[in-house]
Amino acid sequence: MKKVKVCLIGSGRAGMIHARNMAGSVPGGEIYAACDPDVKAAKAAAEELGIDTYYQDYKEAIGDESIDAVIIACPTKYHREIAVAAANAGKHIFCEKPMAMNEEECDEMIKAAKSNNVKLQIGFMRRFDDSFREAKKMIEEGEIGDVVLVKSHTRGPSKPREWMYDIEKSNGPLAEVCSHDIDTVRWFAGSELKSVYALGGNFRNKEIAEQYPDFYDNVIVNAEFENGVHASIEGAQYVQYGYDARVEILGTKGVICIGDMHEKKITSANESHQLKRPSMHSWTHLFKDAYLLEDRSFIEAILNDSEVECSGYDGKMAVKIVKAGNESIVQKKIVML
Ligand SMILES: NC(=O)c1ccc[n+]([C@@H]2O[C@H](COP(=O)([O-])OP(=O)(O)OC[C@H]3O[C@@H](n4cnc5c(N)ncnc54)[C@H](O)[C@@H]3O)[C@@H](O)[C@H]2O)c1
Structure with a gap:
């Protein structure tokens, strides 16, 4: 079975939790790339995760045809821009909380995910x-x-x-x-x-x-x-x-x-x-366990084409x-x- 190839965007504290989960503990999922404007952070993440691909610019990352899904775990003010671009590139999206800076931004993200037929899950792991x-x-x-x-x-x-x-x-x-x-x-x-x-x-x-x-x-x-x-x-x-x-x-x-x-x-x-x-x-x-279960749930929603458990509406x-x-x-x- 083809695995869902995931790119981490924002290789900091929260992002690395998901990336480590995707590196072997999520059936059907696979960490494929790490991205961070701080290229040292992206490289360090890739090295720790045992992967070859890392990016400094998220636009290059979402232009990578091999990537099926992104985990957005950078400061909140960038969530909208990255999520909309990722949706338009046909990538499924897991976005850390808070979803965005205001309701209008959330609406844009929801609309982009819907019109591109990709999943949008928000990181309410509790x-x-x-x-x-x-x-x-x-x-x-x-x-x-x-x-x-x-x-x-x-x-x-x-x-x-x-x-x-x-x-x-x-x-x-x-x-x-x-x-x-x-x-x-x-x-x-x-x-x-x-x-x-x-x-x-x-x-x-x-x-x-x-x-x-x-x-x-x-x-x-x-x-x-x-x-x-x-x-x-x-x-x-x-x-x-x-x-x-x-x-x-x-x-x-x-x-x-x-x-x-x-x-x-x-x-x-x-x-x-x-x-x-x-x-x-x-x-x-x-x-710890809740993060793992939410990551598994995200990949299952993609593979089964089912509803995500924490939606863009919940985030909004x-x-x-x-x-x-x-x-x-x-x-x-x-x-x-
Ligand atoms: N679900 C949770 O329990 C939980 C816990 C902590 C943080 N978070 C959320 O995760 C997000 C990140 O928080 P953190 O604590 O990991 O922050 P952090 O500062 O540890 O990491 C953020 C990373 O994003 C990178 N970054 C900055 N601008 C970027 C951009 N434009 N594109 C890509 N990467 C960029 C930074 O260089 C840094 O490496 C926030 O939205 C935060 O609220 C969620």
Whole structure:
């Protein structure tokens, strides 16, 4: 059977997770090329992946007839341009979250994929995580009655990338960190958001406050869905204590909690009389299996010509909520969607 030849565009942290998966762990898929404007990064990626082909310019990459699909994992502001060009060249597209900078860009990507008859999947890998999938099933089976409130938070340990500082160019932590929480609350509530109220502040990156006065590294959002379900989202960058992603779904007859702060199920103590249990250190570790399952799902959708599990529409709705949240932070008011 012919394998789907994949080119990675953006050979950084997220991209390399997918590329490593495609290099042997995804049946029917094959990593074929790496691309990055930083040619050293592209070359290093190719060497690590054991492939010969690498590109500096994405236009050359998508002009390569051997390539069937691209994984777009570069800064968000380039997603639209690359995705539209890839679709027009007949390549299937896996695009990391956030899908794009605004709804209009998402529409362009959706339209290009549709008119060229190629798949467009967005990187909401939490939907492929075992616990998230089980929670969704429990909700659908009525195990906690009707859903009343979905709370989701993501706190990351590391300093934001420099390209994230300018909110105009990155849409900020609501996009970079909370896109996943936004998709999660939408998925579990089974509805679209009606209103959002958000607060943001810069508490841990004060040295950039003068140059980037709009930057926030902590955000909270209260929101209401069209079906009446309430949502609470919180995001934080550079928390330093670990990677902390947890969800709680409160129903009329019960509650579901996903995740905890621990890396392993082992606790130790010694002569210091202190219990010790390492905290989860990285999203790459916590969602390792979920990334693999989403990559497999993308290739299966191509090979079987079936619907992708996270569509351009899901990506667009998350972007819409990000924009509304950022507007709410600036205007200090409830934004109706
Ligand atoms: N799904 C997830 O959990 C997850 C996690 C992290 C990042 N992401 C997303 O992945 C994307 C990349 O984030 P990252 O953390 O890997 O960033 P990164 O800075 O580690 O890597 C980005 C790479 O893209 C390259 N690049 C810059 N401009 C480019 C262009 N025009 N064309 C091609 N490549 C270009 C950079 O040189 C760099 O190597 C972002 O959209 C981010 O939100 C998703």
